[in-house]
Amino acid sequence: MYGYQPQPRSITRPLPPIVGGAFALVFPQNLNGSDTIAPYSVIEFANPHTNGLPLWGASGGGVTVVRKIKVTSPSQTGYYAQFWWSQGDGAFNGSNGYWGMHPYPATTPTNSATTHIWESAIAAQDYIDFAGSSPPSQANAISVAYGTTFKQIMIVTRADANTKTLTFYPDASNTASPNFVQVTVIVNNYGESAPPSPKVTIGDSPWFALFQHEQYGGVLDAIKIITPALSLADATSEANDFSRMVTSGGQSGIWWGKNGFNSVNDLTCSYGTGRSFTRNDASNVITTTARL
Numbered sequence: 001m002y003g004y005q006p007q008p009r010s011i012t013r014p015l016p017p018i019v020g021g022a023f024a025l026v027f028p029q030n031l032n033g034s035d036t037i038a039p040y041s042v043i044e045f046a047n048p049h050t051n052g053l054p055l056w057g058a059s060g061g062g063v064t065v066v067r068k069i070k071v072t073s074p075s076q077t078g079y080y081a082q083f084w085w086s087q088g089d090g091a092f093n094g095s096n097g098y099w100g101m102h103p104y105p106a107t108t109p110t111n112s113a114t115t116h117i118w119e120s121a122i123a124a125q126d127y128i129d130f131a132g133s134s135p136p137s138q139a140n141a142i143s144v145a146y147g148t149t150f151k152q153i154m155i156v157t158r159a160d161a162n163t164k165t166l167t168f169y170p171d172a173s174n175t176a177s178p179n180f181v182q183v184t185v186i187v188n189n190y191g192e193s194a195p196p197s198p199k200v201t202i203g204d205s206p207w208f209a210l211f212q213h214e215q216y217g218g219v220l221d222a223i224k225i226i227t228p229a230l231s232l233a234d235a236t237s238e239a240n241d242f243s244r245m246v247t248s249g250g251q252s253g254i255w256w257g258k259n260g261f262n263s264v265n266d267l268t269c270s271y272g273t274g275r276s277f278t279r280n281d282a283s284n285v286i287t288t289t290a291r292l
Contacts, residue, residue: 018242018243018244018245018259018270018271020222020242020243020259020260020270020291021258021259021260021261021262021266021270021291022260022261022262022291023260023261023262023263023288023289023290023291024219024220024221024222024260024261024288024289024290024291024292025043025219025220025261025264025286025287025288026072026218026219026286026287026288026289027041027042027202027203027204027215027216027217027218027219027220027286028041028215028216028217028285028286029072029076029215029217030076030077030078030079030212030213030214030215030217031213032077032078032111033077033078033079033109033110033111033112033113033212034078034111034212035212035213036208036209036211036212036213038213038215039281039282039283039285040204040208040213040280040281041203041204041215041280041281041283041285041286042201042202042203042204042216042279042280042281043201043202043203043267043277043278043279043280043281043286044088044199044200044201044202044277044278044280045199045200045256045275045277045278046088046197046198046199046278047197047198047199048085048198048199048200049194049198051275052227052255052275053085053200053225053227053255053256054194055085055097055098055099055191055194055195055198056156056157056158056164056191057156057158057227057228057229058227058228058253059228060158061158061227061228061229062155062156062157062158062227062228062229063085063154063155063156063225063226063227063228063229064153064154064155064156064224064225064226064227064228064229064230064235064238064253065083065101065153065154065156065223065224065225065226066151066152066153066154066172066223066224066226066235066238066239067083067151067152067220067221067222067223067224067239068149068150068151068152068220068221068222068223068239068242068292069082069149069150069152069218069219069220069221069292070147070148070149070150070218070219070221070292071103071116071144071145071146071147071148071217071218072146072147072217072218072219073146073147074114074146075114075115075116075144075146075217076114076215076217077111077112077113077114078105078110078111078112078113078212078213078214079102079104079105079110079111079205079212079214080102080103080104080116080214080215080216080217080218081100081102081201081203081204081205081214081215081216082100082101082102082103082202082203082216082218083100083101083102083154083200083201083202084098084099084100084199084200084201084202084205084206085098085099085100085198085199085200086098086099086100086195086198086199086201086206087195087196087197087198087199087206087207088195088196088197088198088199088201088206089196089197089206090206090207090209090210091196091207091210092205092206092207092210092211093195094123094124095123095124095190096191096195096196097190097191097192097193097194097195098121098122098191098195099120099121099122099156099164099166100120100121100122101118101119101120101121101152101154101166101168101181102118102119102121102214103116103117103118103119103144103217104116104117104118104119104126104128106138106141106143111212115143115144116143116144117138117141117142117143117144118141118142118143118144118168118170118181119168119181120154120166120168120181120182120183122164122166122183122185123185123187123190125183125185127166127181127182127183128141128142128181129141129142129178129181130177130178130179130180130181130182131182132181132182132183132184140178142170142171142179142180142181144170149221149292150170150171150172151171151172151173151239151240152168152169152170152171152172152239153168153169153172153175153232153235153236153239154166154167154168154169155167155168155229155230155232155235156229157229161188161189161192162186162187162188162189162190163184163185163186164184164185164190164191165182165183165184165185166181166182166183167180167181167182168180168181168182169232172235172236172239172240175232175236200225200277202216202220202223202277203215203216203286204216219289219292220258221242221260221291221292222242222257222258222259222260223257223258224238224239224242224245224250224254224257224271225254225255225256225257226238226249226250226253226254226255226257227253227255228249228253230247230249230250230253231249234246234247234249234250237250238250242257242259242260243259245271254269254271254272254273255273255275256269256271256273256275256276256277257269257270257271258270259271260291261288263288264279264281264284264286264287264288265279267279
């Protein structure tokens with residue numbers, strides 16, 4: 001029979017929502033600004049560079065981290081360390097490639113500081129404003145609001161072997177200048193080789209025994225680690241909805257993430273990658289709380 005025949009339509013079906021865990025993780029605070037003997041309580045992923053997440057992302061294409069967190073109130077003394085891709089053998093060498101984002105002490109001496117500003121850390125420096133000033137200049141620093149829930153974005157890019165940029169948005173709802181921390185480091189071959197025993201570490205600094213604990217001091221409700229780097233618009237979309245992978249780049253690039261936790265040992269990716277962090281918390285200091 002001739003004439004018009006209806007043609008089948010291709011229907012793109014959204015991914016099903018991710019069932020979230022019932023709890024958020026609570027990480028301990030520092031005992032004091034110079035303590036080195038408290039329990040080391042982190043979640044970590046060893047050798048990410050051989051499992052899909054090199055320092056500068058898959059094929060050098062960058063990394064995006066979005067997370068939902070709260071810094072515990074009242075504030076703690078000294079340094080925080082909330083996320084590192086870094087050397088993980090307990091030593092620290094600033095010339096080895098690493099990056100992270102955390103609260104940074106706002107007063108000196110830093111080990112006794114109880115007020116903090118947001119920072120990005122790379123290449124043995126701490127950067128605290130949109131101009132990438134280091135040593136720290138607080139003219140445009142972003143103060144940490146204790147007890148406040150934030151969705152945050154970190155975008156890591158590699159232009160070439162010598163040039164890397166970190167852009168950290170402490171509040172994903174307010175990304176206009178000067179409400180971010182951005183730094184471009186130009187160092188020959190910086191981070192082009194993996195550091196010793198690399199790890200992604202959430203909760204403290206692996207080198208605490210050499211300096212002092214820099215504990216998380218807060219709550220982690222949800223997180224996505226994606227490679228390659230997303231646009232700010234896509235990263236914001238991912239940060240605003242942890243129930244699913246929102247964008248095509250997020251769907252294809254998710255490396256590991258959690259939409260809540262069912263227990264302190266529930267560390268397998270919520271988004272289907274099969275990857276799982278491990279808990280280095282022999283004293284069972286990490287706990288759970290109601291979701292943010």
